[in-house]
Amino acid sequence: MSTAQFRNYVDGSFEDAPATFDSIDPSTGTAWARMPAASSADVDRAVEAAHRALRSGPWAAMTATARGKLLVRLGDLVVANADRLAELETRDTGKIIRETRAQIAYVGDYYRYYGGLADKHEGSFVPIDKADMEVTIRPEPIGVVAAVVPWNSQLFLSAVKLGPALAAGCTVVLKASEDGPAPLLAFAELVHEAGFPAGSVNILTGFGHDCGHRLTSHPLVARVAFTGGPATAQQIVRNTAENLAYTTLELGGKSPVVVFADADLDSAANAVVAGIFAATGQSCVAGSRLLVERSVKDEFLARLKHKAEAIRIGDPQDPATEMGPLATSRQREWIEKIVAASLAAGGRLVTGGERPAGHAGGLYYAPTIIDANDNTGLPCVREELFGPVLSVIAFDAEAEALALANDTPFGLASGVFTTNLAKAHRMARGIHAGVVWINTYRAVSPLVPFGGYGQSGLGREGGLDAIRDYTRSKSVWIRISDDPIPDPFVMR
């Protein structure tokens, strides 16, 4: 089979980069495509194109209503092409086809939502405390946006950045991860087909140390929207010391799932599986710490073990597959290291902890459950693994469950399973995380803000307010008196 070739999308044109790199199919471990590695010079051209489009030309002149229509058209195109994009994402990242198809079809709704909002983000009239003045506040696009995304859920993670940015009138340079960029480079064709003016949306891929660094520190970039790991986030913040760009960070987590003895245990077990084994655990909201009431621990663990061992591992392009490979060998090596250290430090392996047999070459890792034996210092309890590894800790009382849930520097997501409404509300109040799911897990919507506390990040994506983060207010003062300006030496 011939090797697929992908191109960057800069200033309305698809272009080859002088340098390319192989992209690996994680289900086989073999190279299947060549990707363009954008250089710092390519980034400069993309940012300059975005800056020109922001200042003059069809995008700058477009009404908010017209921008909204373009976004809705883009949403429709994403839905119409969801199967093709899904196959590419599955090929390039190993994420199973049944999730990529459903998730990408839903991504269309994010563009439609922000398309609908484009002309509803109103400014305001201030009832100013000076009789001879009128003041209006204009929300203006903040400027050129650098959107940097990782390889997991990348069409989704791009939509929550591009949707509000474009609705607000910003222009964007989107950097796809060097791991699995195929679906975003293919998505660029839909941006083009939708009719976005040249320069308004630019999509490229390349490596973090040059392409990512140049993009996020570029002097013409006013806004950085990042999703990825905490170490890279720190680097991004250092980069933005150069341009002082307004920055939001959507990072990882060590999200707790609290199961009380009064919960519907079978439903809770399904949710725990959804939280840690869906997407092979490669989700920022992965429910990687199970906190279970001691009186039901053994029963609950037996159910979970049964469900974990029944998961169909296999070819991610097969719709029957429930768990595919990890995206990169780097991920698998990190997971293996943390699991080994956790078992050496006293964790008890309930199931998994190995590469499953029969998938030679692929980057597979078995669904793994480790009973921490009340040791909350184990590496698997503390570190984000970004893989299918669940750590289990028992608790005896509600206050202890809450303390354990909050015993992490992260604070992205959480789940609480109970049939006691009052207890559910108390836990929702007490948990330090941006999302609390009660009797459910890993539910998302364009209507709902999403983001973290603490080391899980800064700012919110999704929902109405996200547009505000892509605008800045301009206050316009109009003096309505015909009289001469009084005393010029006194502030008015």
Ligand SMILES: NC(=O)C1=CN([C@@H]2O[C@H](COP(=O)(O)OP(=O)(O)OC[C@H]3O[C@@H](n4cnc5c(N)ncnc54)[C@H](O)[C@@H]3O)[C@@H](O)[C@H]2O)C=CC1
């Ligand atoms: N919150 C989330 O959804 C994610 C969390 N992670 C966590 O981060 C860990 C590392 O994963 P990676 O894929 O290596 O993510 P990463 O954070 O290194 O990469 C994310 C994006 O940042 C870019 N980048 C890297 N260095 C940069 C720099 N100096 N300046 C600007 N951009 C740069 C990358 O090219 C990529 O596009 C994972 O093991 C996981 O724990 C990873 C991906 C997503």
Ligand SMILES: CN(C=O)/C=C(\CC(=O)O)C(=O)O
């Ligand atoms: C971000 N998210 C929900 O809003 C969930 C994701 C994307 C991610 O991991 O970053 C997911 O579970 O795939």
